[in-house]
Amino acid sequence: MAVATSTIEKIKNVVQNRHQYAQDWQKKNGGKLLGVFCTYVPEEIAYAAGVLPVRLLGSHEPQDVTEPYLFGMFCPFSRDVLAQGLKGRFSYLNGIAVAHTCMHINQAFESWSLHLPVERSLFVSMPSKVQSPRALPLLTGQMGIFKSEIEEWTGNKISDADLDRAIDVYNTNRRLMWEVYATRKAENPPITGLETMYVALAQQMMDKEEHSQLLRELLEELKTRKLDRNTGARLMILGSEDDDTEFLKMVEAVGATIVTDDHCTGTRYFWNEVERSGGNRLEDLANRYINRTPCPNRDWPGRVRFPRVLEMAKDYGVQGAIIIQQKFCDPHEADIPSLTAFLKKNGIPTLFLEFDVTVPVGQFRIRVEAFLETIGQEDLF
Numbered sequence: 001m002a003v004a005t006s007t008i009e010k011i012k013n014v015v016q017n018r019h020q021y022a023q024d025w026q027k028k029n030g031g032k033l034l035g036v037f038c039t040y041v042p043e044e045i046a047y048a049a050g051v052l053p054v055r056l057l058g059s060h061e062p063q064d065v066t067e068p069y070l071f072g073m074f075c076p077f078s079r080d081v082l083a084q085g086l087k088g089r090f091s092y093l094n095g096i097a098v099a100h101t102c103m104h105i106n107q108a109f110e111s112w113s114l115h116l117p118v119e120r121s122l123f124v125s126m127p128s129k130v131q132s133p134r135a136l137p138l139l140t141g142q143m144g145i146f147k148s149e150i151e152e153w154t155g156n157k158i159s160d161a162d163l164d165r166a167i168d169v170y171n172t173n174r175r176l177m178w179e180v181y182a183t184r185k186a187e188n189p190p191i192t193g194l195e196t197m198y199v200a201l202a203q204q205m206m207d208k209e210e211h212s213q214l215l216r217e218l219l220e221e222l223k224t225r226k227l228d229r230n231t232g233a234r235l236m237i238l239g240s241e242d243d244d245t246e247f248l249k250m251v252e253a254v255g256a257t258i259v260t261d262d263h264c265t266g267t268r269y270f271w272n273e274v275e276r277s278g279g280n281r282l283e284d285l286a287n288r289y290i291n292r293t294p295c296p297n298r299d300w301p302g303r304v305r306f307p308r309v310l311e312m313a314k315d316y317g318v319q320g321a322i323i324i325q326q327k328f329c330d331p332h333e334a335d336i337p338s339l340t341a342f343l344k345k346n347g348i349p350t351l352f353l354e355f356d357v358t359v360p361v362g363q364f365r366i367r368v369e370a371f372l373e374t375i376g377q378e379d380l381f
Contacts, residue, residue, distance in 0.1 A: 007218040008195050011202045018205045022054050023092050025207060032094040032119075032154055036204075037081070037109050039269045040099035040126045042285050045147050047208070048166035049156040053097075055204035056081050056090065057243050057265070060358055063087075069111040070104075075326040076357040077241050078104040085112050094119045095153065099126035099289075102297055102331055120153045122146065130290045130298045139286035147282065163281040171273040173208040176215035181267070183222050184259045185316050190225040193237075193258025194248045200266050201243055230255070233372050236318045237261040238309060238339065240326040240355065247359050251322070254369050260316040262309050263324070268293045296335035306342045313348055320349045320375045322368070327356050349375060 014021050022033050031050040036043065043053040058080025065086045066079045084090055095118050098109040113121040125142050127135040151158055180199060183190055191199075199218070203211050232255040237248075243265045248258055261267055272292040274284050299305045313321065321343055325332045340350050351371040353364055 007214055007221055008191075008198065011214055011218070012195075012198045014202045014206060015198050018054075019089060019092065021205065022052065025052055026092070029207075033092060034122075035085075035090055035093040035096040035118075037096065037098040037105050038101045039264050040101060040289055041097045041124060042099075042143055042146060042289060044163065044166040044170050044274070044285060045143065045158065046097070046150055047169065048158045048162040049150045049154045051095075051150065051154060052207055054090075054093070055201075055265075056084070056096070057201070057204075057241075058357065059084060059089075060244055060246070062358060066111075069115065070107055073328050074104040074107065075102075075240070075329045076355065077326045077329075078108040080357050081105075082108040082111055085116050095122060096120075097122040097124070099124040100128070101126070101295075102329075104329070120149070122149055122153075126289070128298060129300070130294060131300070131302060131304075135290050136283070136286055139290060140280070140283045143282040143286050160281060163285075167274045167276070167281065167285070169208045169212075173203065173212045173215070174270045174273045176212050176219070177203060177270045179219055180215060180222070181260065183219075188227070188231050189257060189259060190222045190227060192227065192229075192252055193235075193261075194245060194252055196258070197243065197245060197248055197266070200269070204265070204269060232256045233375050234259045234317050234319045236309075236313055236316065236321045237263060237266070237324060238321050239263055239324040239336070240329050240332050241265045242324055242355070244355065244359050246361055247355075247364065250361050250365050251368055254365060255372050256368070259318060260312055262293065262305070262312065264295060267312075268295065296331040299335070303338065303342075306339060309339070310343070310346055310348075313343075313346075318348060320351065320371065322371075323350050323352045325352070325354050327354050 026033055031052055034046050034051050034053050035056045036053045037056055046053050058077060060080065063083040066082050070079050070082060096109065096112055098106065124146050127138050129135060147158055180196065184196065235256050235258050237258055241264045251258060272288055274288040277284050293308055294305055323336055323340065325336060336352065343350050351367065353367065
């Protein structure tokens with residue numbers, strides 16, 4: 001008798017076969033595929049026009065194809081993403097989109113637009129100073145421009161009903177993700193950090209309705225699921241984008257469990273929903289993207305993210321934080337000293353690790369083990 005495939009395995013299969021999933025979706029639905037460089041892109045607008053947003057991520061493989069297109073001192077994440085395009089792995093995309101973000105990702109987007117054939121390159125002028133009172137009207141206007149460009153590109157007029165449906169689909173998916181994350185607050189979580197990473201990555205690659213159905217199935221399984229492992233130290237991941245499954249696998253193999261995170265391939269993508277005012281849909285969307293958990297590039301002049309990180313750490317019973325930085329990532333590099341001091345002041349020890357395209361798992365294992373030992377020693381006294 002065949003053994004039923006678990007929902008986690010179904011989700012993992014999507015992530016590992018992301019390119020096939022996107023192409024199968026297009027054959028089934030007939031919509032366009034939009035490669036997304038940054039989580040500030042208002043995906044709901046594209047989805048309302050029958051477009052599937054697909055997050056562009058790297059492969060964590062050594063490459064030598066980006067040197068003519070990007071400076072070697074640009075972050076490995078931006079170079080790895082561009083490399084996937086240059087190698088033809090995203091050749092099925094109909095368009096690409098970015099919201100004004102860091103210089104490195106912006107340049108990867110520009111290089112892709114110049115050197116790779118796509119029907120449309122879309123740029124959203126996301127304000128940098130989101131704490132300014134002028135940010136909301138500015139971004140609302142940009143949402144209108146983005147909507148018009150999507151309509152022109154697809155030939156599909158986006159009605160208020162289309163936007164309402166897209167917002168509802170995305171909000172439902174976000175709430176289900178909150179429920180999955182909430183199970184990790186348990187003393188012995190029924191899902192590991194590695195498994196949760198697959199869930200979060202699949203969210204950024206799949207049709208949200210299909211992903212939500214998998215989340216409902218997963219939540220049912222988690223009600224009775226018990227892991228045959230010790231939880232160990234409860235850790236959170238903070239910092240730059242991280243979709244390195246081998247790294248999380250290593251951390252959780254040496255006596256720890258990643259119970260939550262704050263980075264752009266994790267909670268920052270889905271944590272805030274669109275709050276409905278009953279009025280202008282585009283303004284509601286703009287309000288969501290302005291007030292979502294910010295990346296360091298937009299967390300100024302006030303540090304609004306730090307209290308959110310601390311609140312999350314307390315909610316999830318975090319005993320320590322691993323702060324990661326993509327090599328040469330200026331926004332996070334400037335952010336880390338203040339964040340480290342803030343967490344230390346509030347009793348949360350930290351370990352800093354600098355990531356490259358490939359991660360030295362062996363060296364990092366030694367450092368993580370030493371960090372866990374320190375946490376254990378602190379717990380004893």
